[in-house]
Amino acid sequence: MTTFDAISDRLAEQVIEVPSWAYGNSGTRFKVFGSAGTPRTVQEKIADAAKVHEFTGLAPKVALHIPWDQVEDFAALQSFAVEHGVRLGTVNSNTFQDDDFKLGSLANPDPAVRRKAIEHNLMCIDIMNEIGSTDLKIWLADGTNYPGQDDIAARQERLAEGLAEIYAALGDDHRLVLEYKFFEPAFYHTDVPDWGTSYAHCVALGDKATVCLDTGHHAPGTNIEFIVAQLLRLGKLGAFDFNSRFYADDDLIVGAADPFQLFRILYEVVRGGGYGADSGVAFMLDQCHNIEKKIPGQIRSVLNVQEMTARALLVDADELAAAQRSGDVLAANDVLMDAFYTDVRADLADWRSSRGLPAEPMKAFLASGYQEQIEADRVGGNQAGWN
């Protein structure tokens, strides 16, 4: 097996973008539980996100969600983030909260509503220009609830047209990242239900369009690592939204439900050239912390990704290839399982210490007093708006 020393420099390349909405209160349609210390402003969300980076060294970027994070002056918000040691990253557009979007946004039968959805995305591109962000992430709640409700094929044409207009407004260094989801909030059909549909639209759009794979957006039993391998092979894997699911789009802490699945996904990422600064694959979290404290929840999340990345990097590629070539099924499986079963926590603690980070980020954060301070200072925190 590869040694930890051999992978330590590669671990330093890891960047995990955290979502601003993870720091706000969230919940289900049954109840949103408030929590003490919840941010009241975008700035407070960014300050909290900066703590995750300060204690782990893994999360230098914060994704925005518009209009949840709407401010007057985005350049000033970027400066605020930089002062706190992080930068603003992906801009997520939101065409699902307005009453006008009841029957969809880019695929809506009404041209006026489609126009509104396009304009919203164009505004997001303006924000990207103001903050120097490269990625526009589009997730659409579009779909129908009943067979016959709308013309499914016509909706694809409307969607393609709208995406093309948005794509045309991208700058040279911009990307459009199109996320898919097979159900919810629409329950009969979704307009971008799967990686194949997202891929088809991205190919039609051009090189700057890539697919976002949210790990929670697949039917039970789906082999997600196969999708990763295929999209990397096709040069169209643009980003991950990492989280865990037990049943549906549960948005739980990544790696909590199935660390082995996370390992398998990350192994395919590494194997397919999707890991590292120049890979073109953005690692993002898309999570909500409904009952646990949010900053520790995010710290746990980025550490889970780091741990499984380390284990994936430990897979001995030569040994694996030799076993595969010789048709030794069990030996090949052993190579993978050896890496998966390797406990890297002590090595990672040393690795952090050697880089001036706390060996145990969670303990260090809990001892820092930050949580107590925000709980005392902040009254009346905001709901994230969606989960």
Ligand code: AOS
């Ligand atoms: C929704 O299910 C998707 O995961 C999106 O990424 C969404 O924009 C995100 O959850 C924030 O609402």
Ligand code: ZN
């Ligand atoms: Zn997502």
Ligand code: ZN
């Ligand atoms: Zn989701």
